[in-house]
Amino acid sequence: MNGAHALIRTLVSCGVDVCFTNPGTSEMHFVAALDDVPEMRGVLGLFEGVVTGAADGYARVAGKPAATLLHLGPGLGNGWANLHNARRGHTPVVNVVGDHALPHKPLDAPLESDIEAIAGAVSGWVRTSGSSEDVAADAAEAVRAAMGPPGQVATLILPADVSWSEARGPAEPTAAPEVVAPDAGAVEALAEVLRGDEKAMVLVGGRVVGDEAGLVAATRVAEAAGATVMCETFPARMARGAGLPAMERLAYLAEFAQMQMDGVAHLVVVDTRAPVSFFAYPDKASVLTPDGCEVHELGGPGVDPVAALEALADALGAPAEVTRAEASRPAAPTGDLTAQTMAEALGHLLPEDAIVADEGNTGGLFVAGATAGCPRHDWLTLTGGSIGLGMPLATGAAVAAPDRKVVCLEADGSAMYTLQALWTQAREGLDVTTIILNNGSYAILNLELARVGAEDPGPTALSMLDISRPDLDFCALAQGMGVPAERATDAEGFTAALERALAVPGPALVEAVLPATL
């Protein structure tokens, strides 16, 4: 048994049985070992940003990490942006980066680079495996490190000779850290604050919003305290829909977030952080909590945030039951195809138990409202702000949940970063319906150009935000990668095309032609 075999068998014994790959020569022993460990599913991507984004989407849905297989520094570079999103979403990823054989490294061959430096900037744990005797134990530690909590990117750098040299055998899983009980005194002190008259908000994220128990616990606290409850702006995974407690998300635009928080004197944050502006703007605040607002963190290292919320709810004497969203769907829209009617069509049709991978950006502005009363579903967002995540995320989610429909809401500009995900969807027969929101523009930047104070922009500046010369034909692009596609230009046509696409038991794409401005 060589190091690659020992590594893959260890991953499987630790529960990691999907590996998204884009290998090269230095990874050939890993690839060759896959046939000996049929429990490990290899899923090929044509670009590393697809690989890492898919690993993120997989873990958000499966609740456990996938592995990646990347080719040296450049492969990690290509996958870096979506690892950044995983880092910000606390998604567990076991990121395996092949490297030159250890004796080859000092020769500074053309593909040599400082992998640890670029890995360190995006990983919570980095290790270069130093020998085939150690690689199995290194892999077990990588899985444990990735799992956290909180989840993180754990990068294992795998020199080629560590793969090809003789190993002892697989390693046992590393034990998970113990769960710590919420501190009763801290919970009671916070309950005392919330019993007061000052305006309070409960801001939750991370594991709290991923399932019903967390949503209920947070809502119990808020209802008992007379506080508002809100979800962080970009949750990794949010359970929502009819029958679940409804929860608004904090707005992306700082001005709107400040309105949402207006007058809040006590902000309780649970598995998230007090909000800051996404970007800085001249003469605008970066810290979004109101002046004088006191921030209370509930939980802490090793504490299950949902258990902490339940303890707080009990301390407040909150009833077990909470207000839940009513079932409702918009009517099928008619007339022009706009961000609003596109959203209504989706709300009209979203299947029960769907997973929505949302990189709709400006074109997706009305989707949350239009789907709030749909049957239960999960919503995955752009956690780190690095565009090019949506389609890989949908790909990984579909690998994790083959029995669920995945809907990918994808802005045109963002789509063009990692469009190769469609090919993996076709190759694996993944049940993903992609909606391309084609407005021919980096529309968000038109908005931001004004917001940063660059008034009266000239034609050159505007041309840098215009992606309509030439127009992108997403149907041709999808068909070029084996995914059937159709284009819609009015609300009725879009609704019908979406219905047909959702009926396909595999990948399909609908291009929604939207106005250039909202």
Next chain:
Amino acid sequence: MNGAHALIRTLVSCGVDVCFTNPGTSEMHFVAALDDVPEMRGVLGLFEGVVTGAADGYARVAGKPAATLLHLGPGLGNGWANLHNARRGHTPVVNVVGDHALPHKPLDAPLESDIEAIAGAVSGWVRTSGSSEDVAADAAEAVRAAMGPPGQVATLILPADVSWSEARGPAEPTAAPEVVAPDAGAVEALAEVLRGDEKAMVLVGGRVVGDEAGLVAATRVAEAAGATVMCETFPARMARGAGLPAMERLAYLAEFAQMQMDGVAHLVVVDTRAPVSFFAYPDKASVLTPDGCEVHELGGPGVDPVAALEALADALGAPAEVTRAEASRPAAPTGDLTAQTMAEALGHLLPEDAIVADEGNTGGLFVAGATAGCPRHDWLTLTGGSIGLGMPLATGAAVAAPDRKVVCLEADGSAMYTLQALWTQAREGLDVTTIILNNGSYAILNLELARVGAEDPGPTALSMLDISRPDLDFCALAQGMGVPAERATDAEGFTAALERALAVPGPALVEAVLPATL
């Protein structure tokens, strides 16, 4: 005048008047300033790997750097792989990476990351501009650092408030370092070695092979010394064709390179390094020079390598004239379309003064031979081994040389990393003919799988190298980005399609359907 204006005006005054861009919110002041400095041409890419690869191709042809404009750590990550190629090719690049405003950085907003760490792994010079008062001088230094010699990636990190705050004005260009004369004693000592009877090889690269003077100087030395002369495996830019001294390139595969160097007792390296194996393999040598071979470096810091070769040639009493390649072209091929007949068609048609951006990989194996007697042209290669360079490289080359035809030889697997380059070609009307070598496979990895000793690979391993499920339709993909395309399946059809594509005064693509194996 704000920092962004001062920066752009400084770049222009330093001769940097093209900026390949993929901006985001933190770069909006830079974008807004473009209208005030019409001498700076902004060229938009839909993905950062296109931006950085285009900057590389531009500089290889223009002989001076372009700027990039990238969006924080993720934008740099996406552009990292092609910056790696630029680093290995010693191409000057002024790499501008936007960042959060300085007071915003400690807040750890979602897009915050350690940009200096990832920039440092690929740049010879990195600086975060600390104030709008300094940014112009920083830009001048960045240009100087990028220019070298040798050329390198110079990364200037540009916080948003440095862009938007008031600046003093543009800075003057920084003076170039002095050129050092070749050391006469060292030249004479080396001449004495070459006058001996032991087998010698002159291995040249970098600036030596970029134009006629260097090729002539190297060939004079070799002919006078009775030595062989050879070009490094992956030169950034090689002048070649009828009327120039012909020069073989050192082979990529270690076994072949060792055959080429068999018995060489003295290796003279000029603006390149003694060769090492691209990858390590079990039980194979990584150092490719024969045992006991003495390596002599000619030149040194600040020395013009062509002047050093000329001094050595004079010391050897070499005549001014050398053997030059005869004009010849292959006949138009007939029959099956293979790597060989594809190469013959290209040799039959390659226009005079063309620039070839070569990422043909296995499918391009016979192209060098088939074009050796074509009219003079320049050849750009994959300097750092990070695939996904060819189409961006061609894009940048075409921006630098609007009056020359650019031919991009692109392997199917590599094409899928940075296919978005086609859109920039369409948008800018660039005169690029792309030939996609579609063999449905990562063919090089099938070869490497055997070479690393992974014998008798199973179906899962082989499936990781097979990109024919589903088949990629490159004509649809090109048309989706506004580039006309046609597919050819036999030699006559390919030759005719290539002739039509070359006649188009703008981008066109020909998909050559090749056998899965050579």
